[in-house]
Amino acid sequence: MITATALTKLLNIKFPIIQGGMVWVSGAKLAAAVSNAGGLGVIGAGSMNLELLKLHILKAQQLTSKPFAVNIPLIYSGAQDQIELAIKLGIKIFITSAGSPKKFTDYLHSNHAIVGHVTSTPLMAQKCETAGVDFVIVEGHEAGGHNGRDELTTMVLIPQSRKLVSIPLVAAGGIGSGEAILASLALGADGVQMGTRFVMTKESSAHQNFKDKIKMAGPLDTTLCMKETIPVRLLHNHFYEQVRDLETTNLSTSDKQQALIKLLGSGRAKKGMLEGDLKDGELEIGQISGLINDLPTVQQLIDQLEIEFEACRQKFLVS
Numbered sequence: 001m002i003t004a005t006a007l008t009k010l011l012n013i014k015f016p017i018i019q020g021g022m023v024w025v026s027g028a029k030l031a032a033a034v035s036n037a038g039g040l041g042v043i044g045a046g047s048m049n050l051e052l053l054k055l056h057i058l059k060a061q062q063l064t065s066k067p068f069a070v071n072i073p074l075i076y077s078g079a080q081d082q083i084e085l086a087i088k089l090g091i092k093i094f095i096t097s098a099g100s101p102k103k104f105t106d107y108l109h110s111n112h113a114i115v116g117h118v119t120s121t122p123l124m125a126q127k128c129e130t131a132g133v134d135f136v137i138v139e140g141h142e143a144g145g146h147n148g149r150d151e152l153t154t155m156v157l158i159p160q161s162r163k164l165v166s167i168p169l170v171a172a173g174g175i176g177s178g179e180a181i182l183a184s185l186a187l188g189a190d191g192v193q194m195g196t197r198f199v200m201t202k203e204s205s206a207h208q209n210f211k212d213k214i215k216m217a218g219p220l221d222t223t224l225c226m227k228e229t230i231p232v233r234l235l236h237n238h239f240y241e242q243v244r245d246l247e248t249t250n251l252s253t254s255d256k257q258q259a260l261i262k263l264l265g266s267g268r269a270k271k272g273m274l275e276g277d278l279k280d281g282e283l284e285i286g287q288i289s290g291l292i293n294d295l296p297t298v299q300q301l302i303d304q305l306e307i308e309f310e311a312c313r314q315k316f317l318v319s
């Protein structure tokens with residue numbers, strides 16, 4: 001059985017497993033399935049307008065009576081409205097990302113919510129604790145989606161962050177098996193957040209074309225790009241090649257930034273991940289995609305993670 005930790009206690013969940021909030025991929029169906037299976041399901045508000053967010057929250061409340069959270073990326077201008085709506089609808093756990101942990105933590109606490117924040121260095125993790133968050137998620141360079149520029153891997157982030165923070169610490173980036181969960185706990189984490197692995201479940205709303213492409217992906221098929229604008233780890237395709245070619249031109253940094261923003265345009269992520277345009281869409285996914293070639297239900301996945309965790313634990317208990 002995957003160990004209970006300070007995180008499971010704080011969030012009132014069975015397993016120290018958080019399903020990362022993910023644009024276009026993590027709606028009510030995925031979040032509720034993860035919560036029903038004993039983890040913490042998270043609705044990714046980053047790709048939702050207020051109306052859609054409301055629908056997903058109400059639907060998740062119908063599908064599960066277990067705790068679930070809403071992820072609010074703070075780079076979007078509508079973050080405050082999303083927070084106010086989610087509070088009104090009774091959400092009690094928030095995971096903020098892509099911005100300052102100071103921005104909404106006090107406000108969320110004054111509304112009796114638990115707050116986690118995603119960051120990518122040990123020092124920033126310490127700042128999250130100082131800002132008053134209840135748990136901190138440290139996300140390594142391996143991770144899918146938007147990422148820090150610092151290139152610290154999960155392996156080094158966990159123990160160095162553990163030294164600096166006393167609140168529950170959650171490891172993210174490159175975690176896709178029970179063995180990796182055990183390793184994260186051994187290094188000092190109180191739990192894990194997984195994104196890529198949950199994209200590859202029946203309940204995720206990723207398009208089947210995207211899922212099929214992830215199945216075929218090898219360990220070298222993703223790259224962290226757009227480091228001069230908004231760093232993001234992408235699965236290689238035609239769109240990625242256009243980004244890569246632009247990044248290696250001789251343009252000045254500001255001209256490159258402008259050109260990248262123009263190339264990115266709007267709707268690329270939706271096109272790729274939700275609508276399945278494998279050529280011109282943006283396909284966000286982590287390095288661990290190289291290991292994943294099945295598409296279980298969330299319950300089957302959690303059962304498998306438990307088996308792997310326990311088998312690995314037993315292996316190291318002997319002698």
Ligand SMILES: Cc1cc2nc3c(=O)[nH]c(=O)nc-3n(C[C@H](O)[C@H](O)[C@H](O)COP(=O)(O)O)c2cc1C
Nearest residue numbers: 020021022023046097143144145173174195196286
């Ligand atoms: C398709 C995709 C979309 C993501 N979107 C978001 C997001 O909207 N907000 C956020 O905080 N993190 C986002 N992430 C990061 C995940 O929440 C999680 O931290 C990350 O995937 C963990 O690394 P892994 O992919 O190696 O498991 C996204 C990741 C993926 C793969």
